[in-house]
Amino acid sequence: MGITIFISFAILLILTVPIGISLGLSAMIAILIDGTMPIEFIMKELTTAANSFPLLAIPFFILAGEIMGKGGISKRLIAVAESLVGSVTGGLALTAIVTCMFFAAISGSGPATVAAVGSIMIPAMVKKGYDIKFSTAVVASAGSIGVIIPPSIPMVMYGVSGSVSIGDMFMAGIIPGILVGLGLMVYAYYYAKKAGYKGSTEKASLSNIGKQIWNAKWSLLIPFIILGGIYGGVFTPTEAAAVAVAVGFVIGAFVYRELKLKDLTSVFVDSALMSATILIIVGSATGFGKLLAMEQIPLKIANGLLSLSDNKIIIMLLIIVLLLIVGCFMDTIAAIIILTPILLPIAIQVGYDPIHFGIIMIVALAVGFITPPVGVNLFVGSSISGVSLEALSKAIIPFIIVMTIILLIITFIPVLSLVFL
Template identity: 35%
Template sequence: MWQVFWVFAVLLVLIFTGLPVYLSLLLTSVLFMVGMDLPLNLVVIKMFGGVNSFSLMAIPFFIIAGNIMAKADITDKIIDLSDSLVGQFKGGLGHVNILASMFFGGIQGSGIADASAIGGMLIPAMEKQGYDKDYAVAVTAGSSMLSPIIPPSIAMILYSYYTEIPVSRLFLGGVLPGVLIALLQMGVNRYVYAKRKYNIPTKSFSLKKLIHSLYGSIGALLMPIIIIVGIVTGIVTATEAGVIAIAYGLLYGFVISKKLKIKDMPEILISSGHTTAIVMITIAAAAALSNVLVRMRFQNEVLNFVVNTIGSPISGTLFLMVVIFVLGMFLDPTVLIAMLAPTVLAIGNAFGFDAIHYGVVMVILMQVGAITPPVGSFLFVACGVANLPIDKAVKPLIPFIATVLIVVLLSFFIPPIVTLLPKLIV
């Protein structure tokens, strides 16, 4: 196990020197492969093998579809609808931020895109209304957690790829936990609104405005419905659904909203290619490091310790949760899924848990690292949008992190929160 300790120690040192995560993963892999006297061409083989999958093609397709919809002014429509639904309550724009993130997750599936798109519009708007900048960033970063949980989720696609669990069931398993997180975060928002003694005027509820905003956004909201129904019914795979999402996005942008122009397409494709490259090179590099860890028997050691040494399904799972939470503070959720998904599945099976239940709970927990310092990617994006130092956003973000952890524990101890919808699939 000391070898594994040094692997993570070297990896963290490289990350803290400012190197990109994928490069830190690659350098760590190369260093320990040399130390283990393994051929370096194994790095290339494992990298290509890590991304050589039809299933993973769903990721760039959903990224392109999300960028198309964003360019077609989908963000405006979602915020208008959210404002019509919850804007009249105390803490209105905070509620709107959270609800908009939930809707946005049903279209994009990326927390970074959520923090950038929603944060870019609502952080300045919240400041203008009188909210403190640190709190506006905390709401944005915290609610961006909803995008990787609400289907179609890129995180669930990755977990499905590594474990061969049907992605349709994982998608449905994330729905109720995602809704619960949103409700708890709205509760936090209302409490903080009162505690900070904000007194921001709210608009009265207007049924006419709600109907108008619902009518204006129905075309956008149809997209996740088409995707989920297609996947759940087995008509299309997740990858094929990504292609349909692109086709629908083009139809929506060019015909329905008429906001999308031919001249926008190069920018959309370049931006999507950049995002896809980051995700894929991280997955590829994680595959190389995972091979090193496999040769060190890291996954087997974790499985043996949790199942045989701890023994108790409850205690063993709670220990695994602590390990994932701590690792998540330093490693990107994509890396965690790549390294730990098969181990999580094996531990869940050994303890007799439902694979969907156990997998969804752990995937949600793995995403928490994206909003925790020191390397939380969603937090970095939200702070970047607001031009706020990360340390200023940490304290107001803690209650939002707590909401996710509470839902993780509730989902673990009350399995129907996760399994109710997946069991509806015959």
């Protein structure tokens, strides 16, 4: 059954069948050929896998991101970021990255971050003479921070799959997310310096920074409400996601008054489509993963990997290479559900903390957001700017290298992830 499921899955991916459907169909094909299990197994997993209280956080965080994008929150975050770094060489590129970091702290989704920030920043950068490929690559790569800085949908999935605290995962992602943002800013500054992209003529001043922070005070308050409520024991991460929806709606509709009644239809439709896609992947991947576990494939892979070396560093490098390759071809949620039961025991066996390994896994898979052929941030960025995926894939290479370097730093300096725990 193991060989059948992998071969059918590979064929379906080559035929460009969507990842959620590929996972479910390959599991069904394996069951039909093997003949020892009822086909109802997959149908059951599709429903029972989604019947989880922690997973309710996913549609809520998606809805919160859509509401905040339409409610004027992203515009005010951009103004704060520009007041901080806009006058520096390559100021608009740095502003885009800082804004993505801000938005990551209230969203939880990489594509949502790219859409909310890119729709404003990419045209602004191009208008100021920035290369359109570079502009799109900046926002697409910075959007990956959306799943590293908490709240994070992949962190919710890892917490469920690995039976670890989602709250601890959120806390552990803060410094790694900031490090990824800083790394991208360093490269953006270097590129801007070489290309001659100047900053704004208005110099940074405490008065202007204070003014923009005051104007965006409600937007900046959202991360403190979400994370403060979780760590203060006021509500769970799932309840925090629902609170984020309520707070985002109140701020967008009644404080900023930019979220109109006519906008709600598209907000709910887009959120429902994205949530349904993710939950189909969750159900299919859970069934797929259980079949692998029944065939003891995770155990065989773990033993095979450990037999290659007993060196902790080499094993972790092999895992990172595997995650980077998987990220090129598989959706992040599916990869977490399938690979966590396989890789987490290996990481624990060689001495890695489960929370630290979760951050390593999510940062590695975040690189997959900007690596073709499945890099979803590339598709979102391309749809905003009109740059072809081929051209964007070339422009994104330096950012992939930067993120990989930061990933290695996070991997081999555990305190960066565990300092707040």
